[in-house]
Amino acid sequence: MTRAPDHTLLASAPSVPSAGAGWRSLGPLAAVAAWLALTAFVAQSDLSLQSLVLVAAVFGILAISLDLVAGMLGLYSLGQGGFFGIGAYLTTIVSNTDGWPVFWLLPVVLAVTGLVGMAVGAMSLRVSGLYFAITTFIFTLVLTVLVTDMVGLTGGLQGLLGPAFPDFPPALAWLGTPVVWCIMLALLACVGLVWNIRRSPLYPVLLSIRDAEPFAEAAGARTALIKVGIFGLSAAMAGGAGWLFSFLGVVSPSQFDWSVSLNILVMVLIGGINTTLGPLLGAMFVSMFPDLVNINPWLQEIVYGALSILAITLLPDGIVGRVQKLVSPVAGRRAPSGSGRDVAAPQPAAILPAAAPHSSAGEPEVIVECRGIEFGYDLGPKVLRQIDLTVRRGHIHGLIGPNGSGKSTLANVISGRLRPHGGEVLVKGRRVERMPASARSKLGLRRTFQAAQLIKELTLVENVMVGLFDRVPGIVARAGVWPLLPSGRRDSRAMRHHAAEALRLVGAGEWAARPVGDVPHGIEQLTQLASVCVAGPDIIILDEPATGLSAKEVSHLAAILAQLKTRGVTMIIIEHQTRFLFPLCDRVTVLNAGEIILTGSADEVRADPVVRQVYLGE
Numbered sequence: 001m002t003r004a005p006d007h008t009l010l011a012s013a014p015s016v017p018s019a020g021a022g023w024r025s026l027g028p029l030a031a032v033a034a035w036l037a038l039t040a041f042v043a044q045s046d047l048s049l050q051s052l053v054l055v056a057a058v059f060g061i062l063a064i065s066l067d068l069v070a071g072m073l074g075l076y077s078l079g080q081g082g083f084f085g086i087g088a089y090l091t092t093i094v095s096n097t098d099g100w101p102v103f104w105l106l107p108v109v110l111a112v113t114g115l116v117g118m119a120v121g122a123m124s125l126r127v128s129g130l131y132f133a134i135t136t137f138i139f140t141l142v143l144t145v146l147v148t149d150m151v152g153l154t155g156g157l158q159g160l161l162g163p164a165f166p167d168f169p170p171a172l173a174w175l176g177t178p179v180v181w182c183i184m185l186a187l188l189a190c191v192g193l194v195w196n197i198r199r200s201p202l203y204p205v206l207l208s209i210r211d212a213e214p215f216a217e218a219a220g221a222r223t224a225l226i227k228v229g230i231f232g233l234s235a236a237m238a239g240g241a242g243w244l245f246s247f248l249g250v251v252s253p254s255q256f257d258w259s260v261s262l263n264i265l266v267m268v269l270i271g272g273i274n275t276t277l278g279p280l281l282g283a284m285f286v287s288m289f290p291d292l293v294n295i296n297p298w299l300q301e302i303v304y305g306a307l308s309i310l311a312i313t314l315l316p317d318g319i320v321g322r323v324q325k326l327v328s329p330v331a332g333r334r335a336p337s338g339s340g341r342d343v344a345a346p347q348p349a350a351i352l353p354a355a356a357p358h359s360s361a362g363e364p365e366v367i368v369e370c371r372g373i374e375f376g377y378d379l380g381p382k383v384l385r386q387i388d389l390t391v392r393r394g395h396i397h398g399l400i401g402p403n404g405s406g407k408s409t410l411a412n413v414i415s416g417r418l419r420p421h422g423g424e425v426l427v428k429g430r431r432v433e434r435m436p437a438s439a440r441s442k443l444g445l446r447r448t449f450q451a452a453q454l455i456k457e458l459t460l461v462e463n464v465m466v467g468l469f470d471r472v473p474g475i476v477a478r479a480g481v482w483p484l485l486p487s488g489r490r491d492s493r494a495m496r497h498h499a500a501e502a503l504r505l506v507g508a509g510e511w512a513a514r515p516v517g518d519v520p521h522g523i524e525q526l527t528q529l530a531s532v533c534v535a536g537p538d539i540i541i542l543d544e545p546a547t548g549l550s551a552k553e554v555s556h557l558a559a560i561l562a563q564l565k566t567r568g569v570t571m572i573i574i575e576h577q578t579r580f581l582f583p584l585c586d587r588v589t590v591l592n593a594g595e596i597i598l599t600g601s602a603d604e605v606r607a608d609p610v611v612r613q614v615y616l617g618e
């Protein structure tokens with residue numbers, strides 16, 4: 001059986017735009033018009049107002065750049081000050097010494113800071129959380145020391161006077177101060193970029209990399225590349241802010257040191273992390289505070305510190321996050337009518353592969369094979385020893401064994417989360433043991449996880465859309481302009497439609513618009529299954545899918561799996577509940593202490609005295 005090509009998936013999407021789409025697009029247009037009017041006003045105002053607004057705008061760009069990685073990827077970078085400094089110093093030094101026109105310098109600054117950012121971001125593949133924050137903090141610290149010490153080049157603590165921004169041609173002089181237009185339009189572009197990314201299908205993928213990376217990998221996302229790329233984009237944005245800042249006066253080390261990085265983080269937290277406007281509001285508050293509260297500087301620091309602590313502790317979601325929670329419709333958070341903890345009956349769905357043709361004679365071909373698999377965690381003992389496993393197309397293959405016998409480890413080896421130390425894994429006859437999980441998903445292999453890997457703050461539909469990542473071309477490349485492209489809007493509608501269809505198939509359709517954090521465990525399990533089914537896979541690995549389900553939910557799950565089997569989907573199911581598993585299985589493999597002790601039919605396994613003793617405890 002072959003998977004449907006991408007265009008088939010998209011061609012079957014509903015083509016009717018949602019009602020009110022036209023009106024909704026007026027909102028952003030009105031916001032852009034208001035922004036241009038504000039810019040025109042500031043461009044004609046006095047210098048003190050201009051400098052207040054422009055510094056806030058530059059910090060707005062910096063806060064947005066940090067939110068891109070901290071809010072969407074969970075990478076709390078304290079390196080933004082460093083990238084900001086690189087942008088400002090590069091612009092100032094090159095334009096002062098070589099006389100380069102400043103607009104030529106912009107692509108250079110973006111490229112240099114983007115590349116440095118990608119190198120720094122690559123560290124996030126090795127360290128995360130606090131360690132990543134400390135590493136990026138050291139990066140900024142070292143840069144500050146370097147620019148302070150290299151007096152001949154950087155002017156040391158005194159700094160350098162930045163270049164002048166070119167004037168408008170005489171015909172445009174009526175627009176006012178050109179640098180105001182440049183900075184305000186750059187900020188608008190940055191807001192537009194993140195606004196677009198939030199409305200693209202890349203957004204749930206980024207959040208899944210942040211909260212449930214194995215889920216994103218299993219859906220075909222090359223998470224390492226995406227992380228490094230987004231970090232590079234964030235660094236380039238910060239570098240661009242440095243380019244803009246160099247036109248505002250003197251460029252000196254104190255403007256880019258570690259405390260600036262920390263301040264940018266405070267801006268994001270106060271305004272609202274992972275929101276479009278929050279970082280901007282936070283930047284306005286923090287950068288305008290000293291001018292608005294014109295008191296003794298010592299007292300001012302104390303008041304600012306106290307206010308920041310109060311804001312972060314009392315409003316952990318930030319100002320915008322809090323407002324969003326207050327205005328989000330209460331009705332949307334109520335349980336769907338009549339659903340309770342129950343699930344609806346499974347529905348036939350168009351997204352599944354058509355029923356497989358019966359094989360002409362004999363046993364179906366082998367679709368997954370493990371030969372002599374050996375694996376151990378780090379320096380610990382071997383967890384898998386000489387595992388030979390053969391799974392045939394269209395079969396349900398059960399994997400049972402006592403706790404700790406190595407079932408999940410074997411699932412991870414087959415799906416690509418773990419690389420075996422010895423042996424071979426073949427999927428559809430291809431050696432895959434060196435392929436990452438994302439590449440195996442392209443072979444039609446998908447999986448669910450023992451502990452549901454989902455994004456709690458997103459709805460079920462949005463989670464299931466992650467499962468379509470490698471079925472829709474150009475999600476990453478188009479993300480920055482997604483809602484502006486007719487193809488983007490069409491693909492979004494198609495993806496939403498298929499995700500809703502997959503949820504309906506597994507019987508969780510009524511919960512589709514609810515955030516995962518609000519649904520019971522059984523619905524989470526079904527959502528995982530829907531995120532897999534939506535891609536129309538040939539092979540599914542299910543790791544303890546019945547754990548935590550009620551008896552009714554377990555029989556519902558059995559009906560769905562039986563339906564998938566009739567459509568030719570091959571399944572490897574790890575499960576302790578043999579009463580649920582055995583009736584479904586064509587073959588069952590029993591693992592004990594990392595070794596296979598038996599493979600046979602459910603009846604053979606049930607009757608085997610060793611299995612009864614080792615596993616069934618008889």
Ligand SMILES: Nc1ncnc2c1ncn2[C@@H]1O[C@H](COP(=O)(O)OP(=O)(O)OP(=O)(O)O)[C@@H](O)[C@H]1O
Binds near residue numbers: 403
């Ligand atoms: N990340 C890890 N690091 C180190 N050891 C691990 C890790 N994950 C699992 N193990 C160990 O590997 C062995 C096999 O674990 P695994 O989770 O594969 O077993 P299992 O058969 O799936 O168990 P269960 O039925 O409880 O899920 C166990 O001894 C476990 O403690």
